[in-house]
Amino acid sequence: MSATLLTPESPEVAEPEEAKPDRLRPILATVWRWTSALGVALIIFSILLLTKGANPFQALGDMFKLTFTSSRSVQEIFIQMAPLVLGALAVAVPARAGLTNVGGEGQIIIGAVAACGAFLFLGDSAPGGLIIVAMFAASMIAGALWAGIAALMRLWAGVNEAISTLLLNFVALDILLFLIYQPWRESRTGQPTTRELVDTAKLPVISGTQVHIGIIIAVVVTVIVWAVMRYTRWGFKIAVAGGNAEAARRSGLNVSMLVLSALMIGGALAGLAGMIHFAGVEYKLRPGFGYQLGYTSFLACWLARHQPFPILVAAFVFASLSVAGDSLQLDSSLPAATINVLTALILMAVLGWTAKRKVSV
């Protein structure tokens, strides 16, 4: 009996349109799930704050006020949300084909490394537009190839992609560190970083704000992914392969190509996430670049049940929590990482309460 518990259900195949009243119920269930999970998590978090001598009402109140009323924080949420959305889509597309991509962390880094490499190759004097285009292309190709290693290992040697993508994260991190500590290091004496991206190649901001256009890119890509999943032959085929590979093979689908393409597209999306984080926020590579972005994206995708539009909501929630952590540090002088407790509690509430109805990896 418990064996079945551990066997993850395959991602659902796009269902035909249902009648209207039936569509309302899952929405209400979702709303209920989120509010109750949030409530319980907040209560436990408050108790923890109490043990540290902080007044939870004041700390949380200030945290929410600072996070959602200051225009600076709200803008920061949208800035942080963009790579999370793309990183989560990078998990969702392979998941549709029945693949577990735990390699977002590495693919994001490789995407940023390729973007930075494209910039360093073209040099400061190249036109900004050219650098941006080159960075987009380089990051997506590099991310796709990086994930492709895992796909090929699965196809040729039967190595599971969850293992290989996880291992590749560390290789990617070491490549990043190798480059910024030696060949790409700006100066021998200062911090180990690369040269800053020229202003003309930085992602433009949405006028009147400090939010770079990454969020627009992320939303557009979400719509594209949704449409591709729902309306194209390829989207249908990978869902079939993800549902039952044997049946798919017997009905004449090239399952190997579908595995390869789904994982590589996932990698390209993660590479893109790395690129917009690089060209929109960081402008240079440093040792902690993109730290935990990939794992956070994985959880955001899981929370959204691998569905494109819910991913936007989940990414918003995670980005808000991250900004709330900074607010907490400013207001209550607790470490910013404290907010991870609240994030984890929310996830645990959702994991514990809803997993039985639908298990997904």
Next chain:
Amino acid sequence: MSLIVDVLSGGVRGGTSIMYGALGETVSERAGVINLGTEGSMLMGALGGYIVCVETGSPWLGALAGALAGAALSLLHAYLVVWRGASQFASGLTLLFLALGLTSLFGATYVGKPVDGFSRWDVPLLSDIPVIGTVLFQQDPLVYLSFAVVPFIWWLLFKTRAGLLIRTAGERSESLTVHGYSVKAVRAGAVTAGGFLAGIGGAHLSIAYANAWFENMVSGRGFIAVALVIFAVWSPIRVMGGAYLFGMALALGSALQARGYNVNQFALDAIPFVLTLAVLALLGKKTVSSSPAELKKVFENAPPT
């Protein structure tokens, strides 16, 4: 010669915390549960061990507290995946975030506090043996403990009834049910025991290796432990060798740099991972086929292509 001794000795010193984590992960995975929260258990162990060591002055009590803190976090993983049927990957990562948050919340006041942790203790006579003595017997007590823990875990897994139950939970859980055992209880026990070991590994970092606590001090060693288990094909003995190999790769860079060689540490750091990937690619089917069968179900959403 002194370079080789330095690297070997550093490999043992630095590899020990990873080894404890990987031994814990081995027990857990043998029962069919992958725990990405091992990194979190090590963090809990590092802080738990540090706090108790600072407050009581006893490193042994610290190591015990670290082990219990690691076990507590793994118990949550066991609850979520065994009883609530949650995704093992999502649950493990969630607990990592929980541990990151808890340890930074409760660890903030301990940053920079002096600790009187384990100190090096040379084993009489044995430590005088050239090379081997320096490498293996001029270490801290938790390293010596690990010399006993590795064969113990091997014995536990392969020679005892408990080990048989754990392995059956990982290979053919339905036959446990047939014989009236609770698969859930066995898995939960194995996962929690795994967290206990990972907690010791964390405590080794904070009160024997670094003698300090700082935020996120485990910095990926728990994930290395997860990778190491695959590299070691779920064998505790090979985990030991693998951990020292990972440790040596970490020690080689600084040993070379200390002698004036200009090497890049990170190229060396990548070696164990690239090696693991290469081994998997070459022996992939063999390695994967020797993994616990129930674990394969976790990995495989779809039948193998």
